[in-house]
Amino acid sequence: MSQLPALENFDCDGDSNSLGSRWEKWKRALNIYLSATGVDVPQKRRAVLLHTAGFALQEIYYNLPGAHVEETESNDVFKIAVEKLDEYFAPKQSFLYERHLFRLMKQEPEEKFEKFLIRLRNQSSKCNFARKEDDLIDQIVEKCSSSDLRKKILTLGDSVTIDKIIMEANAIETVERQLKGFQVRSNIDVNKIGTRPKNPNNIRCTRCGSPHHDNEYDKCPAKNANCDKCGFKGHFKSQCRTSYKRRMATANANAVRNAKKMKPNDQSKGTGQPTNQPIKPPSNSPPSNINYVFHIDEDAEIICQVGGVNVNMLIDSGSKTNIIDDRTWEYLKSNEVIVSNQQRGSDQVFMAYGSKEPLKVLGSFEALIAIGPEKQPAKFYVIKNGTRSLLGKETAKKLNVLKIGMSKADKSI
Structure with a gap:
């Protein structure tokens, strides 16, 4: 002890x-x-x-x-x-004064009923009540903070007791706490939905998309950036509004300009043989062995079967040849692709969109390509570090997955 x-x-x-x-x-x-x-x-x-x-x-x-x-x-x-x-x-006080203090007592805001009842009982012990429980019930009915509890007590009528009041008060307080819990959780969910900051002035930069400045802002990060979609300077890809036709026209113009700037030795790259041909003045069209790869976002992706193996390819209406990137080529070999006339290197030169340097050709092969019921023999070029495999215009037309121009009108209509 x-x-x-x-x-x-x-x-x-x-x-x-x-x-x-x-x-x-x-x-x-x-x-x-x-x-x-x-x-x-x-x-x-x-x-x-x-x-x-x-x-x-x-x-x-x-x-x-x-x-x-x-x-x-x-x-x-x-x-x-x-x-x-x-x-x-604790000098003794008048019972009248103690009863006066008892009648002034009320349940405080957020005070639990049990604490209020304890205070009432402590004070009633000093009042010398003849009917202590009845006086407690009267004070609870008048001064409790819960109108629901007051209704319950009045409903019980003369059969009401302190024990019944305690039971009803605890039940009401439990329900109120649960309702507050539901309300707090609901407010949290609403706040989660509405946490996105508002833009009261409706300002948004058309160059970079920022809501904090307009497109005239001198320090805009996209002001001197090149768009990865259209190639023009002054905006990001996410804010690009350049039309498809304009992008294609720009790509063709850049390809012709790059071809004119190429050195003679670059045109024979991949053959392993130097050239002694005299340099001809550039013409308005690129040399015949120059192939241009214009992968545009609108190009359609399609599942093809190359040499018996399924691969995803993009239909490139701006390219005459079929391109296989080196990773897809490794995938084809690992799945025992059936090919013929396989060769290392190539006399063909491939130029990527917006690039001044030709792509590196690892080699070429021929294989049967099938899309649905359509099958055609085709030649494929393997490009090192390529990003996508491309299905050229000619092969796509033969497989009936690309149509150029408008079809003839039905005379019966």
């Missing part, structure tokens, strides 16, 4: 209006402590009281007339000490 925590000293200098109630609570804690430690000798009980209460209470005790007496067989020194301290800290 010696391991029990010590009591706090009694606060003698606190609020004088609550001094009596504080003394009653501290005295109750002292009696519990004495019972737990097994101290039952009156003189020792008085010593524990004075020791735990502190110096301030000791000063009051030794100055109260008749408080400190010698122990005899006829007197209980602990009981005498407590009675004298009761007279000092």
Whole structure:
């Protein structure tokens, strides 16, 4: 029992209006402590009281007339000490005044009903009520904060008891907490949907898409950038508004311009043989062995069977030849593709869109390509570090997956 925590000293200098109630609570804690430690000798009980209460209470005790007496067989020194301290800290008040305080008591906002009931019971013990439970019920009906509880009590009528009121109050408070939980969760979900910042001035840059400045902003990151879609300067790909026809016209013009700038040795790249042919003046059309690859976003992707192996290819209406990238070529070989006339290198030159350097051709092969019921023999060129496999215009037309121009009108219509 010696391991029990010590009591706090009694606060003698606190609020004088609550001094009596504080003394009653501290005295109750002292009696519990004495019972737990097994101290039952009156003189020792008085010593524990004075020791735990502190110096301030000791000063009051030794100055109260008749408080400190010698122990005899006829007197209980602990009981005498407590009675004298009761007279000092909790002088008796008028029952009328205590009842007045009781009638003023009400349930505070956010106060649980159980705490409100405890306060009512503590005060009613000082009021000398003849019908204590009835007075408690009357005060609860008048001063409880829950209108739902008030309705329940009135519904029960004369059969109402304190125990029934406690049960109804706990049920109502539990439901209210659950409803608040639903409301908080609903508010969180709404906030998640509405967290996107608004743009009150409706400002948006048509170059980079930023909502924080317009397209006249000097420090716009897209102002000097080249678009990956159309090749024009001054905007990002995500904000590109260049039409398909204009992109194709620009791509063709760039291809012709790049072909004119090529050196003679570049045109024989891949053959391994130097050329001694004289340099001819550039013409308006590129040399016949120059192939231009114009992969545009609108090109359609289709599943083809090349040499018995399924691969995805893009229909490139701007290319005359069929292109296989090196990764797809490795995939075809690993799946035992059936090919013929396989050759290393090539005398053909391939130019990518917007590039001044030709693509590196690893070699070529011939294979049967099939799309649905249509089958055609075709030649394919393998490009190193290629990004996509392309199905050329001629092969696509033969496989009936690409039509150029308008079909003749049906005369029967």
